[in-house]
Amino acid sequence: MRAGRSIYVAVLLAGLFAASSAIVYGQGSFEKRRISSVTVVAPSIDPDSRQIREYTDIVTDAVGPTYSTPRIRDAIEELYFQARTIQTISVSAEEGATGDVRLTFNLRMKTQASRVSLEVDEALGDKVTEQELLLKLNILTAGSVITEQTLRNNADEILAYLRERGFYRSAVTFEQRPTANANQTAVVFRVTPGEQAKVERFDINIEGIARPIDPTELKLRPGGMFSRERVTSDIAKIKSILRKDSFIAPDLTDPRIVFDDDTNSVAVTLSGRVGPKVEV
Numbered sequence: 001m002r003a004g005r006s007i008y009v010a011v012l013l014a015g016l017f018a019a020s021s022a023i024v025y026g027q028g029s030f031e032k033r034r035i036s037s038v039t040v041v042a043p044s045i046d047p048d049s050r051q052i053r054e055y056t057d058i059v060t061d062a063v064g065p066t067y068s069t070p071r072i073r074d075a076i077e078e079l080y081f082q083a084r085t086i087q088t089i090s091v092s093a094e095e096g097a098t099g100d101v102r103l104t105f106n107l108r109m110k111t112q113a114s115r116v117s118l119e120v121d122e123a124l125g126d127k128v129t130e131q132e133l134l135l136k137l138n139i140l141t142a143g144s145v146i147t148e149q150t151l152r153n154n155a156d157e158i159l160a161y162l163r164e165r166g167f168y169r170s171a172v173t174f175e176q177r178p179t180a181n182a183n184q185t186a187v188v189f190r191v192t193p194g195e196q197a198k199v200e201r202f203d204i205n206i207e208g209i210a211r212p213i214d215p216t217e218l219k220l221r222p223g224g225m226f227s228r229e230r231v232t233s234d235i236a237k238i239k240s241i242l243r244k245d246s247f248i249a250p251d252l253t254d255p256r257i258v259f260d261d262d263t264n265s266v267a268v269t270l271s272g273r274v275g276p277k278v279e280v
Contacts, residue, residue, distance in 0.1 A: 030067045030093055036100035038063060042107040044183040058082050059105050067093065067101045075105075085110050085145060110145045111176075114184040118158075118191055125196025125225050126165060133191070137161055146187065151176075155189060162193055166226040166266070168259055169194040197226045200265040204238070206252070208274035210245050213238055226266040231255055235270065247274040 040055040041047070062075035076089050087110045094102045116139065118130040133139065139154050140146060155172040162170040170193045177186040202220040204213055215221060217237060219230040235252065242250045252272035259266050 030095070030101050031069065033067045033099060033101045035063060035065060035067055035103060036096055036098075037102045038105070039103070040105045040107065042109060044109055044181060045107075055079060055083065055105070055107070059103075063103065067103075072103070079105070079107075085112060109183040111147070112184050113140060113142055113144050113146050113187045114179050114181065115142045116140055116144075116187045116189075118189045120191045121193065123167065123193035123196065125167070125193075126227065128162070128165070128167070128191070128193045133158060133161070139189075140187070146176075146185070151187065158189065158191060162191075164228040165193075166196045166228075167193045168197050168261070169264065195264060197259060197264050197266050199224050199226045200260065200263070200267045202234070203267070203269045205269065205271045206238075206242075206250070206274060207272070208247075209242070210274075213241060217241070220268060226268075231257070231268060238270070242274055245274075246277045246279055248278050249275045251275050 038056060038060045040052050040059060042052065042055075045051055058079050059075040062078045063071050072091055076091065079089060080086055086107050088108045090106045092104045092106065094104070096102055118133055118139075120128055120130050120133070137157055139157070140150060144150075151174045155174050158172045159170060162172075170191070172192070173190045175188050175190070177188060179186055199220050199222055201222055202215075202218065218234045219237075220226070220234050235255065239250055239252070242248075250272060251274075252270060256269040256271075257266060258268075
């Protein structure tokens with residue numbers, strides 16, 4: 001067998017394949033030659049697996065019987081769109097003993113989460129559980145493709161939710177734990193809610209109100225736990241009280257919420273007008 005001449009086509013695939021770049025060396029020497037074999041190689045996948053066979057069928061159909069640079073590019077694009085877990089594809093071509101061409105598609109796979117778990121420390125205040133976080137948040141699941149950015153985004157989403165719950169001093173970290181599969185990793189989010197903020201005061205400044213709002217009818221009470229859900233609930237309660245006094249369309253501003261980090265407390269102010277009185 002003669003010393004094989006080869007070319008190398010490299011395509012970097014990222015995001016949603018918005019763009020690709022190809023580098024081709026010596027492509028003219030192989031154009032229109034017969035392709036004798038097509039091999040797909042992925043270091044993290046068993047070469048005898050069904051997955052590799054499916055990839056091989058895709059590229060074999062796409063490249064056709066003779067060497068063509070445009071069709072190789074088509075094969076790369078087709079394979080990427082058929083298998084969204086591929087990170088990069090490179091193609092090498094080698095001349096055989098009879099002048100034929102042997103193609104090898106080398107794949108590097110994206111990292112996927114084999115499993116996702118949350119380790120939640122005990123909260124000082126309202127209870128926070130792993131089940132609650134998984135149910136209410138769009139956290140990645142097993143099989144998801146992951147990057148450092150997706151993990152940071154998930155950690156930020158958990159933090160935002162905890163702060164809505166009043167846990168302003170919460171912290172979320174994450175780690176990837178290796179598995180037997182080089183392209184899979186176990187993801188663990190460590191959630192430390194900390195101490196929930198308390199209500200310093202709840203000031204209600206509504207012009208034209210006929211009678212003071214009874215604080216015992218509200219959830220936000222000085223010294224009690226703070227959460228956005230309690231704010232929303234109390235605003236709905238205040239509107240209900242005003243409607244009973246025939247103020248069916250009160251004009252209330254968004255509540256002003258001020259967190260004091262030194263005391264871990266929140267001051268809430270609700271302002272507005274009762275609006276026109278409508279007798280029914």
